[in-house]
Amino acid sequence: MYFLDHVGSAAPAGVMSIARRRWKTGKKHMEAGIIADLVVDANHRSLGPAVKLHNESLALALHSLDLVYGFPNSHSVTLAKFAGFQLITSISRYAKPVRLSPYLRDRFPSWLATPGGWILDTVMNRLAWLKSLPASRRWESRIFSGFDARFDRLWQSVDTSNLIIGQRDALFLDWRFGMNKARNYRVFGITGKAAGQLGGYIVYAVDRTGFVTVADFLALDADKTLRALFALFERRMRRERHKAVSLTFHGCVSVVKSLRAMGYKRRESQSLCCKWSPRFARLISGREWYFTVADNDV
Numbered sequence: 468m469y470f471l472d473h474v475g476s477a478a479p480a481g482v483m484s485i486a487r488r489r490w491k492t493g494k495k496h497m498e499a500g501i502i503a504d505l506v507v508d509a510n511h512r513s514l515g516p517a518v519k520l521h522n523e524s525l526a527l528a529l530h531s532l533d534l535v536y537g538f539p540n541s542h543s544v545t546l547a548k549f550a551g552f553q554l555i556t557s558i559s560r561y562a563k564p565v566r567l568s569p570y571l572r573d574r575f576p577s578w579l580a581t582p583g584g585w586i587l588d589t590v591m592n593r594l595a596w597l598k599s600l601p602a603s604r605r606w607e608s609r610i611f612s613g614f615d616a617r618f619d620r621l622w623q624s625v626d627t628s629n630l631i632i633g634q635r636d637a638l639f640l641d642w643r644f645g646m647n648k649a650r651n652y653r654v655f656g657i658t659g660k661a662a663g664q665l666g667g668y669i670v671y672a673v674d675r676t677g678f679v680t681v682a683d684f685l686a687l688d689a690d691k692t693l694r695a696l697f698a699l700f701e702r703r704m705r706r707e708r709h710k711a712v713s714l715t716f717h718g719c720v721s722v723v724k725s726l727r728a729m730g731y732k733r734r735e736s737q738s739l740c741c742k743w744s745p746r747f748a749r750l751i752s753g754r755e756w757y758f759t760v761a762d763n764d765v
Contacts, residue, residue, distance in 0.1 A: 469524035471507070471516060480516055481507035483524040485535060488762075489634040491627055492750050499633070500528055501764070502537030522551065525742050533747040537740050538763050552740035558717040558758060561731035565679075565704045565712055566591070592705055599702050602695030606657040606666055608703065614640045614654070617665040624664075624687060630719065632757040635685055643764055644670050644682065652682060655700050657692075667696035670761070671712075679704055681714035683761035689721035697729055718756035 471481040485500035507517050528535050538558070539547045547554065614637040622636045633639075644652040656668040667686030673679050686693040704712060714731070716722065717739065727733075739758065743751075 469520070469527060471520040471523075473508075478508070480510075481505070481520045483520050485524070485528050485532075487532070488764075489639075490534060490632065491634065492631045492754055493628050495750055497533040497747060497750070498531065499534040499536065500532045501762075502535065521547075525551075529742065529744050532744070533750075534741060534743045536742075539738055539740055547738075547740040552742050555717065555739040555741065555756070557736055558715060558739050559736045560713060560715045560734045561726050562711055562713040562734050563701075563729070563731045564710065565701050566708065566710055595698070595702060595705065599695075599698040602657075602698045605660060606695055606699060607660055608655065608657050608699040611654040611656050611668070613645055617656075617658075618668065621665045621668070621685065621687070625685060626688070629754050630757050631751050631754050633762045635683075635761075640670070640683075640761075643761055655703065657696050657699055666692050669696065669700050673707075673709060677708070677710040679709050679712045681712060681760075683759045684714070689719060689725055693722065693725050694729060715758075715760050717758040720755065722757075 468482060468484045470479040471483075473480040483505045484503045486503045488499045488501055490497045490499045505517075505520065507520065525535055537547075537552075616637065618635075618637040618640060625635075644654070650672045652670050652672050654668060654670055657666045658664065659666060668684065669681055670683040671679050671681045684693075684696070686696050701712060712731075713734075714726075715737075716726070
């Protein structure tokens with residue numbers, strides 16, 4: 468926590484807090500920090516004190532951290548620019564319907580929506596079932612009750628040589644999702660039928676209206692295994708009669724390519740602001756980010 472003092476006043480004029488996180492690029496581990504909070508006293512709420520608090524806090528933080536990042540709201544983007552942040556503006560949400568009948572009921576009279584929705588859902592389910600057949604021959608899908616050693620082995624097996632990615636071992640996942648009582652997260656995964664290894668997982672939550680929000684996902688590779696993971700996940704979501712799947716992602720081109728090939732459409736985007744050390748700049752040269760909701764964890 469970093470405090471901004473006002474000369475002649477006993478109380479601080481502002482405070483900024485940065486929560487530590489572990490990141491990885493290639494085989495190198497890095498210490499990072501996410502901006503958890505920033506508050507400036509109402510009597511000093513002009514751009515000058517806020518920028519001073521930002522700049523000097525970040526300068527102090529980067530003595531021990533390789534990377535500091537945050538997700539500014541619309542009011543904070545200008546402040547982030549003044550504070551010297553690098554802005555990444557393509558943290559995008561992707562969405563895909565898994566059933567069409569709920570959308571028809573919202574737009575057409577019931578005499579048309581009911582039979583039309585049944586026909587469209589039947590066709591959609593049959594096509595999705597055919598597409599998921601190759602995945603179901605190799606992988607078994609299940610809901611996990613927690614994060615065990617298989618998640619550690621998956622994290623160790625994923626090729627991170629070209630990635631800039633936050634910690635994804637069982638310890639982090641349990642802290643981030645298993646111990647989070649604010650939302651009822653569930654964990655879907657696929658395991659190999661031959662050896663029983665974990666091929667990938669999806670952490671998600673379902674709201675009362677039937678919309679599925681994916682908070683994190685990871686697979687052994689961004690092509691066949693990732694597509695198998697989502698094919699079997701979507702099949703389960705249809706069986707549970709949910710409406711649509713939504714996820715937030717930025718980075719790895721191969722992941723985005725697979726998402727689009729699976730029918731996920733890009734919706735709105737948000738900004739990510741980053742500031743890093745010279746060492747970090749050298750390490751990330753030529754590498755791709757891997758951001759999900761899991762990395763925005765405050």
